[in-house]
Amino acid sequence: MFKKREFLTTPMFGSSVKVMLLGGGELGKEVAIEAQRLGVEVVVVDRYDWAPAMHVAHRRYIIDMLNPNAVKALVEREKPDVIIPEVEAISYEALEELESKGFFVVPNARAVKIAMNRIELRMFAAEQVGLPTTKYAFALNSDEAVEACDKVGYPCLIKPEMSSSGHGHVKILESNPNNIKKAYEYAVSHARGKSRRVIIEEFVDLETEFTVLTYRYVSDKGVETESCEPVEHWRYGRYHYIESWQPSTKSSAILEKAREIGIRIVNALGGLGIFGVEVFLTKDGRVLFSEVAPRPHDTGMVTMASQELSEFAIHVRAVLGLPIPKPRLLSSAASIAIYTDKENLWAPRIKGVYEAMNIEGVDLRVFGKPYTYRDRRMAVILARGGTVEEALNKARRAASYIVIE
Ligand SMILES: Nc1ncnc2c1ncn2[C@@H]1O[C@H](COP(=O)(O)OP(=O)(O)O)[C@@H](O)[C@H]1O
Ligand SMILES: [Mg+2]
Known part of the structure; x- marks a missing residue:
């Protein structure tokens, strides 16, 4: 279903090959530069102006990428050949709908969804693919968190279901229900989105x-x-x-x-x-x-x-x-x-x-x-x-x- 590319062309004209980067950080900037080198038209989207990749893009847009309507409206306007998510904080709903309409989302909407969610990803990797991981358990509320920590053992780490750059991670050293409940509240308050679910992982040396x-x-x-x-x-x-x-x-x-x-x-x-x-x-x-x-x-x-x-x-x-x-x-x-x-x-x-x-x-x-x-x-x-x-x-x-x- 994926085809070899037969040609490259000139950006900013009718038949350009166009990529849209959702997220324009330092990694996106290098992606944009590589695309520019191949004569590809580069559109960069982020939540603030003059993000790194915007400096090397043909066009830039500033929107809330967690707002599905905003993402969909931009994609419909630009009709990129390739949509390249560069960050996790993007409306998954929008990506899925765009993919079903025939847009190419990198690598695919399902992979983006699994990878951005620690619970889905852990179940997928450990239980479906069968990869070795740290010991883990999930919790929906603070009582379950206490149980889950006891099950996994100490030290362990509580992480919100969705977050990046270590936001909301708390290390738990010993079985102390009050501390664990506080840590759980801290973790979910630093999550992206409203989920109250957390993963508890064995903390490995x-x-x-x-x-x-x-x-x-x-x-x-x-x-x-x-x-x-x-x-x-x-x-x-x-x-x-x-x-x-x-x-x-x-x-x-x-x-x-x-x-x-x-x-x-x-x-x-x-x-x-x-x-x-x-x-x-x-x-x-x-x-x-x-x-x-x-x-x-x-x-x-x-x-x-x-x-x-x-x-x-x-x-x-x-x-x-x-x-x-x-x-x-x-x-x-x-x-x-x-x-x-x-x-x-x-x-x-x-x-x-x-x-x-x-x-x-x-x-x-x-x-x-x-x-x-x-x-x-x-x-x-x-x-x-x-x-x-x-x-x-x-x-x-x-x-x-x-x-x-
Ligand atoms: N279970 C663990 N045991 C020990 N260290 C961990 C564990 N999980 C994460 N870390 C440390 O924290 C870092 C960030 O954790 P990670 O789960 O990759 O979160 P992020 O999504 O923020 O990258 C890891 O690269 C590692 O150094
Ligand atoms: Mg990491």
Whole structure:
């Protein structure tokens, strides 16, 4: 049902090939750039003006993407060939209806729906696909939460059914009903939407984390699924990723297990495009599926330095029906995300760029976000090296020069 693309053309004229990005953050910006390079017309939608991808788009729109009528009205006006969701906070109802009318939603509306919902995703991955995961239980109210925590054991994590960037996650250290009830209320009050459901997960001791970038594309033989060398990353106990690197330094047996998890979940979700499959390696040696994003992944920004085709180039080729001969790993590389702790600085200055970029093999992406808020990611350092260690050291040195003010 997915066809090879026969031609590309000129944007802004009658027969242009058009993509619409729903969400225009830093990952969307790189997707937009890759689409621009192929002469594709790029329309970017977000909830605020001058989001990163809007700077490299032909047109931009500012709407509430959780409002189904707003999303549908825009799509009907623009009639894009491909709709690329870049964030989770999009009306699923709109995507499903648009898909049923014949619009192509990446990777497909069902996959978007499953992946944005921790409960649906966990049931799908563990119970349907049969992947290994952390122990888990679900709860609908605070009494059930107490029971579920006891069942899963301690320490455990309460997470709202829908949220991103660690919003509403609470770690529970011991069986204490009052604390658990408070934690449950905190979790649901930080959820996206009105759901009162939560997942309770066994809190595992992490040895490391992987993102297996796995993609489905149209080959000569039909749709094929492939994965990149796993990206390894570390968060230093924070919810946001800080450092990522490629290739991983873990054993090939472990990496094979991680890749198999990637291929299995992505094949079950279907469609076209790249997926960031998050996999845990625990201190006791378990390789566990954690979650999947049906889109490029922030930790995958390192592929802009390491791979022949970045995760963004792969995504664009895949969703357009273009071929993807397996991209080579060109170099060991590392990325470090630069966050700000400043509130409400408009057009902030990114200082230290001369010193950072003066290091051989170091590159920088400045996202161009119009204003800051605490913990907002503003830029990323990319570094190549002869080894991962060398790349990481260069990236750390470069990051130490950067100041946002
Ligand atoms: N069950 C768990 N045990 C240990 N650490 C976890 C667990 N779940 C999440 N984490 C940590 O929190 C991070 C964010 O959790 P995740 O479920 O991926 O949420 P998000 O949707 O915000 O990315 C993970 O990358 C990992 O570092
Ligand atoms: Mg995650």
